[in-house]
Amino acid sequence: MDAPMINHRGPEFKALLKELEDGLRWAFQTSHDVLVFPASGTGGLESVVANLVSPGERILAVSIGAFGDRFADCAAAFGAHVVRHAVPWGEAADPDDVDQILADEPEIRTVLITHNETSTGVTNPLRELARVVKGRGRLLAIDGVSSIGSIDLPVDAWDVDVAVTASQKGWMSPPGVTMLSVGPAAWERRATAQAPRFYFDWERAHKMQQNGATFTTPALSVLFGLREALRMMREETLPAIFRRHLQIAASFRAAVEALDLRLVAAPAAVSPTVTAVYFPEELQGDLAKAVFATWRERYGLIVAGGQGQLTGRIFRLGHMGAVSPDDVLAAVDALQRGLADHGYGVQPGIAVDAAQRALAEPETALAS
Amino acid sequence: MDAPMINHRGPEFKALLKELEDGLRWAFQTSHDVLVFPASGTGGLESVVANLVSPGERILAVSIGAFGDRFADCAAAFGAHVVRHAVPWGEAADPDDVDQILADEPEIRTVLITHNETSTGVTNPLRELARVVKGRGRLLAIDGVSSIGSIDLPVDAWDVDVAVTASQKGWMSPPGVTMLSVGPAAWERRATAQAPRFYFDWERAHKMQQNGATFTTPALSVLFGLREALRMMREETLPAIFRRHLQIAASFRAAVEALDLRLVAAPAAVSPTVTAVYFPEELQGDLAKAVFATWRERYGLIVAGGQGQLTGRIFRLGHMGAVSPDDVLAAVDALQRGLADHGYGVQPGIAVDAAQRALAEPETALAS
Numbered sequence: 001m002d003a004p005m006i007n008h009r010g011p012e013f014k015a016l017l018k019e020l021e022d023g024l025r026w027a028f029q030t031s032h033d034v035l036v037f038p039a040s041g042t043g044g045l046e047s048v049v050a051n052l053v054s055p056g057e058r059i060l061a062v063s064i065g066a067f068g069d070r071f072a073d074c075a076a077a078f079g080a081h082v083v084r085h086a087v088p089w090g091e092a093a094d095p096d097d098v099d100q101i102l103a104d105e106p107e108i109r110t111v112l113i114t115h116n117e118t119s120t121g122v123t124n125p126l127r128e129l130a131r132v133v134k135g136r137g138r139l140l141a142i143d144g145v146s147s148i149g150s151i152d153l154p155v156d157a158w159d160v161d162v163a164v165t166a167s168q169k170g171w172m173s174p175p176g177v178t179m180l181s182v183g184p185a186a187w188e189r190r191a192t193a194q195a196p197r198f199y200f201d202w203e204r205a206h207k208m209q210q211n212g213a214t215f216t217t218p219a220l221s222v223l224f225g226l227r228e229a230l231r232m233m234r235e236e237t238l239p240a241i242f243r244r245h246l247q248i249a250a251s252f253r254a255a256v257e258a259l260d261l262r263l264v265a266a267p268a269a270v271s272p273t274v275t276a277v278y279f280p281e282e283l284q285g286d287l288a289k290a291v292f293a294t295w296r297e298r299y300g301l302i303v304a305g306g307q308g309q310l311t312g313r314i315f316r317l318g319h320m321g322a323v324s325p326d327d328v329l330a331a332v333d334a335l336q337r338g339l340a341d342h343g344y345g346v347q348p349g350i351a352v353d354a355a356q357r358a359l360a361e362p363e364t365a366l367a368s
Numbered sequence: 369m370d371a372p373m374i375n376h377r378g379p380e381f382k383a384l385l386k387e388l389e390d391g392l393r394w395a396f397q398t399s400h401d402v403l404v405f406p407a408s409g410t411g412g413l414e415s416v417v418a419n420l421v422s423p424g425e426r427i428l429a430v431s432i433g434a435f436g437d438r439f440a441d442c443a444a445a446f447g448a449h450v451v452r453h454a455v456p457w458g459e460a461a462d463p464d465d466v467d468q469i470l471a472d473e474p475e476i477r478t479v480l481i482t483h484n485e486t487s488t489g490v491t492n493p494l495r496e497l498a499r500v501v502k503g504r505g506r507l508l509a510i511d512g513v514s515s516i517g518s519i520d521l522p523v524d525a526w527d528v529d530v531a532v533t534a535s536q537k538g539w540m541s542p543p544g545v546t547m548l549s550v551g552p553a554a555w556e557r558r559a560t561a562q563a564p565r566f567y568f569d570w571e572r573a574h575k576m577q578q579n580g581a582t583f584t585t586p587a588l589s590v591l592f593g594l595r596e597a598l599r600m601m602r603e604e605t606l607p608a609i610f611r612r613h614l615q616i617a618a619s620f621r622a623a624v625e626a627l628d629l630r631l632v633a634a635p636a637a638v639s640p641t642v643t644a645v646y647f648p649e650e651l652q653g654d655l656a657k658a659v660f661a662t663w664r665e666r667y668g669l670i671v672a673g674g675q676g677q678l679t680g681r682i683f684r685l686g687h688m689g690a691v692s693p694d695d696v697l698a699a700v701d702a703l704q705r706g707l708a709d710h711g712y713g714v715q716p717g718i719a720v721d722a723a724q725r726a727l728a729e730p731e732t733a734l735a736s
Contacts, residue, residue, distance in 0.1 A: 001589060002370050005542060007670045038544050039567065040406045040584040046567040077566040168585060174373060176406050176544040176587030196564065198445040199407065199414040216408035217536060219544030221369060221589060302375045 001174070001225040008220065014212030016227060021209070023230030024179055027238065028148060028163060030155035032181040035205045038219040041145035041166030044178030045071050046078075047200035048141045048162055052110055052186065054194035055079030059110040060101060060138075062093045062129070066119035066307040071112045071143050078195045083108060089120045089309060092269035095128040102136040110139045110189070115163075116147035119307045121276030121316060122269045123151060130158040139189055145169055149233065150273045150320040152242045161186040170241075170273070172232070172321040173225035177218075182206075245272040248319050248328055251358035255332040258354035259339070259346050264314055273320035276306075278313060280344050288312050291342050298341070299334035325359045369542070369593040376588065382580030384595060389577070391598030392547055395606065396516060396531060398523035400549040403573045406587040409513035409534030412546030413439050414446075415568035416509045416530055420478055420554065422562035423447030427478045428469060428506075430461045430497070434487035434675040439480045439511050446563045451476060457488045457677060460637035463496040470504040478507045478557070483531075484515035487675045489644030489684060490637045491519060498526040507557055513537055517601065518641045518688040520610045529554040538609075538641070540600070540689040541593035545586075550574075613640040616687050616696055619726035623700040626722035627707070627714050632682055641688035644674075646681060648712050655710065656680050662709050667702035693727045 006012045017036075024034040037043055048071075053059060059080045061072035064087045076082045085101055087093050093113070102108060111133045116123045126142070133140045141162040144153050148163060149170030155163050161183045168175035182190075182202055190202060198204075204215045233241060249272040256263060256277050264276035279288050288305065292315070295301040306314040317331065329352055336351040374380045385404075392402040405411055416439075421427060427448045429440035432455045444450045453469055455461050461481070470476060479501045484491045494510065501508045509530040512521050516531060517538030523531050529551045536543035550558075550570055558570060566572075572583045601609060617640040624631060624645050632644035647656050656673070660683070663669040674682040685699065697720055704719040 005536070007672070008543075009672065010664070010670065038406065038408045038587075039411065040586075042584040043407065043411075043567050049566075074566040077569075078564045166585070168373070174587065174589035175376075175585040176590060196446045198417075198442040199411050199568075201445075216410040217534070217543040218408070219406075219542065219587065219590070221542035221593075222544060222587070225589075296378070302378065304375065304377065 001221045003224055005220055008218050009213055013218070016223060017209060017212055017214070019227055020223060020230065023227070023234070027230065027233060028155045028181045029153070029157065029238070030181045030183070032155060032183040033206055034179060034181050035202060035209065036177055036179050036214065036218065036223070037200060037205065038176060038216065039178045040175055041143075041164065041169075041178050042070065042074070043200065044145070044164035044166060044180050045143055046074050047178075047180065047202065048112070048164060049075045049078045049080070050195050050197035050200050051190045051202045052139065052141065052162070052193050053078055053080045054192070056081060057109070058083055058105065058107050059112065060085060060105070060108045061112045062098060062114070063087065064091065064093055064114060064120065064122055064124060065089055065117035067117055067143060067145070068114040069308070071114065075112065090122065090264045091266050092122050092124045093129060095125060095132045098129060099132040099136070102133065102138060108138060110141065112141050112143070114143040115153060116144070116151055116271050116273055118146045118274045118316070118318070119276070119310065120264050121271045121274040122265045123147070123271045124269075126153065127158055130160055134159045139185055141186070146273050146320060150241065150245050152238075155181050155183075167222050167226055170320045171226055172229040174222055176222040177226060242272070245320065247359065248323055248325065249273070249275060251325070251328050251355040252317055252319060252332070254358035255335070255351040255355040258350045259336060264310065274316055274318050276314050276316045279315060280339070283339070283342055283344060285312050287342065288315070291338055294341050295334060295338040299338055301331060301334040301338065303335070328355055328359065369589045371592055373588055376586050377581055381586070384591060385577060385580055385582070387595055388591060388598065391595070391602070395598065395601060396521070396523045396549045397525065397606070398549045398551070400523060400551040401574055402547060402549050403570060403577065404545055404547050404582065404586065404591070405568060405573065406544060406584065407546045407568075408543055409511075409532065409546050410438065410442070411568065412513070412532035412534060412548050413511055414442050415546075415548065415570065416480070416532060417443045417446045417448070418563045418565035418568050419558045419570045420507065420509065420530070420561050421446055421448045422560070424449060425477070426451055426473065426475050427480065428453060428473070428476045429480045430466060430482070431455065432459065432461055432482060432488065432490055432492060433457055433485035435485055435511060435513070436482040437676070439482065443480065458490065458632045459634050460490050460492045461497060463493060463500045466497060467500040467504070470501065470506060476506060478509065480509050480511070482511040483521060484512070484519055484639050484641055486514045486642045486684070486686070487644070487678065488632050489639045489642040490633045491515070491639045494521065495526055498528055502527045507553055509554070514641050514688060518609065518613050520606075523549050523551075535590050535594055538688045539594055540597040542590055544590040545594060610640075613688065615727065616691055616693065617641070617643060619693070619696050619723040620685055620687060620700070622726035623703070623719040623723040626718045627704060632678065642684055642686050644682050644684045647683065648707070651707070651710055651712060652681050654680070656683070659706055659710050663702060663706040666709070667706055669699060669702040669706065671703075696723055696727065
């Protein structure tokens, strides 16, 4: 990534962009156009809104947490009349509910859904949700920021019109680039959508990419990282990557269970990339801050806190991208020690043992 | 820049952001708020439009080249009625002309101006332009992408309401981050401006930055680079940096003159950061492509081509940020050799000699 900069209007960049486009199509499992923008994942979501929505139009936002709310807020900021289907945090969306809303609301032409919600550690049943949305003939745009490249999302097979991700998630690169796929129905909608767009205009981006360049200056160092990440991912293969994520998530959950802690996610909806866990009652609130500090300062373990309504109540473990079984064991050990330092007593070593057992029994783990 | 990623909601990031904000205020010579977004410079320009403009509003865009046109196009895309003051490419804007337009158009409340136009190698007389715009009581937003940190732009002293730059220019870092200053009058305007905004919303960004974080995931690796760049810049001091750019630009121009080539920029408007030069008549058009290839492949010299109406007619030398006198001499030597390989005959070594003389006589060079 610290290779010297190259001319982003020259032949070296053209070759880089071609390799990235091919790699992303492979990872998205799509023949759709793929676009890259210098932006975080939220920028990719804004591009969906700016290119597909018209002010005053009714759209459906299925939200199962903070990032679902963000997608909906963005659409509202661009003038859409957003019908919010907000599911209690910790649960996944029910395809039957979405089907009913779409049946009741024939005017809704576009549906926004989060595939994997990092604020709650929940993964939506996207295959079923997509079947419902497409069955009703609506356009489907997916926030796949924390799923694509880590959790199976075959864009073409599931008929997903737009799918968005970002470089810092499963792609093992620093943040700064958002990548998305745009299918034919989305291109068609774009032609009539009225929201203003310039920086995130898909058409400008697409025209430039067809000529081997980008509309604005690309985030080169991040793209260098992404190129290498895609090569590594091709070596590992997608089925192996998805399986590794499932296995590692299962081992984290085994550790959480051994620690007698409760997941935020309902059992059927647990995420393969993020595990969100309630603190023990007695450590919630202000005390949680001290536990985060202990994890960070004494054990070098960076754990994310809760967002929105879950602030001070939960901790979240991200495990997407470059994560190995050894990382799990080290993290789980530090996790238990930090909790113990604050008086949460469970038999020493029990979390690591449970994680290790889960890692050793992949079949059981994947079924759990 | 390839340091491990850090939690962008944690104390390490808070310290990084504080250092960046202090450093940027120093380099922008301002006490205004400074904001950072993961985006290219065009994203920073879009943030100006999204936060300051209301659909249907008349605004003035002073354009002296491709990037001025881009700023105007962005405002038009967001629904502004853009009054375009387009100056012939190669010239700077005349403050008297701008004053007259503003006198004739009392409804115009906002003026967009490019400080340094990289498509033509022209720098606008911004101090005088700012005096005119502010004298008429209008809001002034500056595209300082290729100037701030390389060319003197004292934001507070010149009463500039918004100034935008990007990490890959004078800041010696990879592309991917745009930085801008927002003054009190711009904040006031934002409160009533009606264009839609979410990703680039200054208010969301500002609120988060006050708490030591960013609204969306920051482009960490680029920010690591920017931190180091700001430390280097503080060591060199702003006057020395500005002087170095003036001197290096003067030496490039001396070489161009020795080669009997013509600058795109009018003499009074030459840029300290980009030198744009017409190819000899006989090498314009398709042959120019071959010259670029020779420079790149035989001499390792990456030279930018012309944009828009200047495509195939000019070449552009960027010399902002980490550029030393040795770089100039190596570039100038390669430049002459590449032209010679395509039959453009001038006495060998004459360009390097001229550049060297200009570097050795800083006082003369700066006055030229």
